[in-house]
Amino acid sequence: MSSLFLTSYCMRYTPSAWHLGMGDMQIMPGSRHRPPMKRPMWIIVLVSLVSMLLICAYVYPPRSHSACYVFSSRGCKAFTDWLPPIPAREYTDAEIASRVVIKEILSMPPTQSRNPKLAFMFLTRGSLPFEMLWDKFFHGHEGRFSVYVHASKERPIHVSRYFVNQDIHSEKVIWGKISMVDAEKRLLAHALKDPDNQHFVLLSDSCVPLYKFDHVYNYLMYTNISYVDSFEDPGPHGNGRYSEHMLPEIEMSDFRKGAQWFSMKRQHALIVMADNLYYSKFKDYCKPGLEGRNCIADEHYLPTFFHIIDPGGIANWSVTHVDWSEAKWHPKSYRAQDVNFELLKNITSIDVSVHVTSDERKERQVRPCLWNGMQRPCYLFARKFYPEAVDNLMFLFSNYPTI
Ligand SMILES: *[C@@H]1O[C@H](CO)[C@@H](O)[C@H](O)[C@H]1NC(C)=O
Ligand SMILES: *[C@@H]1O[C@H](CO)[C@@H](O)[C@H](O)[C@H]1NC(C)=O
Ligand SMILES: *[C@@H]1O[C@H](CO)[C@@H](O)[C@H](O)[C@H]1NC(C)=O
Numbered sequence: 001m002s003s004l005f006l007t008s009y010c011m012r013y014t015p016s017a018w019h020l021g022m023g024d025m026q027i028m029p030g031s032r033h034r035p036p037m038k039r040p041m042w043i044i045v046l047v048s049l050v051s052m053l054l055i056c057a058y059v060y061p062p063r064s065h066s067a068c069y070v071f072s073s074r075g076c077k078a079f080t081d082w083l084p085p086i087p088a089r090e091y092t093d094a095e096i097a098s099r100v101v102i103k104e105i106l107s108m109p110p111t112q113s114r115n116p117k118l119a120f121m122f123l124t125r126g127s128l129p130f131e132m133l134w135d136k137f138f139h140g141h142e143g144r145f146s147v148y149v150h151a152s153k154e155r156p157i158h159v160s161r162y163f164v165n166q167d168i169h170s171e172k173v174i175w176g177k178i179s180m181v182d183a184e185k186r187l188l189a190h191a192l193k194d195p196d197n198q199h200f201v202l203l204s205d206s207c208v209p210l211y212k213f214d215h216v217y218n219y220l221m222y223t224n225i226s227y228v229d230s231f232e233d234p235g236p237h238g239n240g241r242y243s244e245h246m247l248p249e250i251e252m253s254d255f256r257k258g259a260q261w262f263s264m265k266r267q268h269a270l271i272v273m274a275d276n277l278y279y280s281k282f283k284d285y286c287k288p289g290l291e292g293r294n295c296i297a298d299e300h301y302l303p304t305f306f307h308i309i310d311p312g313g314i315a316n317w318s319v320t321h322v323d324w325s326e327a328k329w330h331p332k333s334y335r336a337q338d339v340n341f342e343l344l345k346n347i348t349s350i351d352v353s354v355h356v357t358s359d360e361r362k363e364r365q366v367r368p369c370l371w372n373g374m375q376r377p378c379y380l381f382a383r384k385f386y387p388e389a390v391d392n393l394m395f396l397f398s399n400y401p402t403i
Pocket of ligand 1: 313314
């Protein structure tokens with residue numbers, strides 16, 4: 001029964017090996033005429049079947065668990081481990097080079113720092129409406145964080161000492177284009193210069209913190225993954241933006257979507273710096289209006305990149321909350337009157353991540369938010385708030401010990 005099973009397995013997946021086997025069978029009858037070897041035909045057939053099976057099993061090791069039971073469930077892992085892995089296709093030179101660098105960076109032990117810091121990277125147009133709220137958030141925690149501001153439109157006027165002189169060189173950012181990703185990379189590069197920075201958070205000018213500093217620090221510093229939002233959307237706003245020019249390195253089945261507001265550990269930030277291969281694919285083939293598609297580089301590059309190179313190393317959700325429930329072109333923005341303790345309580349009690357596909361099925365993908373394997377609330381920051389909400393936020397932040 002088991003040989004029959006594997007023979008059909010071979011026939012389905014390895015036509016060339018099957019023909020090889022048939023060839024062997026045709027040669028075998030010749031040896032039958034040697035006098036000492038007179039044996040019934042069935043032994044020869046059996047022997048050739050068994051050798052075919054072995055050749056087949058060697059060249060095409062069973063990779064699914066259903067095929068494994070032939071070799072017993074315990075022997076299976078060792079058996080497949082012993083065989084070289086077979087890639088689905090041959091990697092390009094650029095891919096081999098890229099993978100070897102990424103693998104090396106991922107296998108390095110994290111750099112030890114006696115004074116680990118969180119890097120807060122603000123991607124803004126100009127001045128930050130919530131700078132005084134952040135000032136309150138940072139106060140008393142000097143030495144455990146760094147601040148970087150990339151202002152793409154006008155030079156910000158800073159009102160908090162934590163932000164003064166923290167502007168980095170900036171360039172114009174065009175919505176949807178790779179210049180948005182370039183600004184993110186510029187922030188990462190500047191933040192990486194400080195070896196104490198161990199975790200890197202990207203924030204916008206409409207983002208606010210949901211907790212006190214210590215909570216955010218412990219959540220991000222003691223996690224073993226990066227919070228990069230990433231999900232598969234078969235609809236027009238997901239795979240509909242994919243271009244076959246991204247082949248062979250990026251197949252449609254690897255194309256992902258996610259919000260740009262990430263937080264990542266140092267190794268992942270380094271990998272983003274090291275990548276040129278996947279980056280250039282998005283630079284050239286993911287932009288608004290290209291071949292009738294509206295591809296938004298910052299919504300697809302990092303979600304796809306991490307899905308390909310380190311899928312288990314990212315959470316697949318972002319620690320920055322945003323409310324898309326109104327299903328409009330823009331997310332819900334909170335006015336002063338919307339901001340109260342109940343709103344913040346609601347946001348900070350969410351402990352599942354929800355993604356909705358953009359096809360007609362509108363499938364809701366709901367997953368628990370796991371922090372080092374434990375289910376915990378997902379969000380540390382939230383957007384989008386109108387500047388007028390600042391007073392209410394400052395009041396809540398000062399008066400509620402839990403926030
Ligand atoms: C994120 O999603 C990928 C599939 O795209 C999965 O392999 C990975 O385990 C997920 N990460 C976590 C932390 O669950
Ligand atoms: C908080 O959540 C409850 C239950 O989902 C909802 O009824 C209420 O309107 C929410 N409040 C705010 C301020 O969002
Ligand atoms: C992170 O920690 C959890 C719980 O210990 C573990 O299950 C998971 O595999 C770890 N992930 C990585 C990428 O190390």
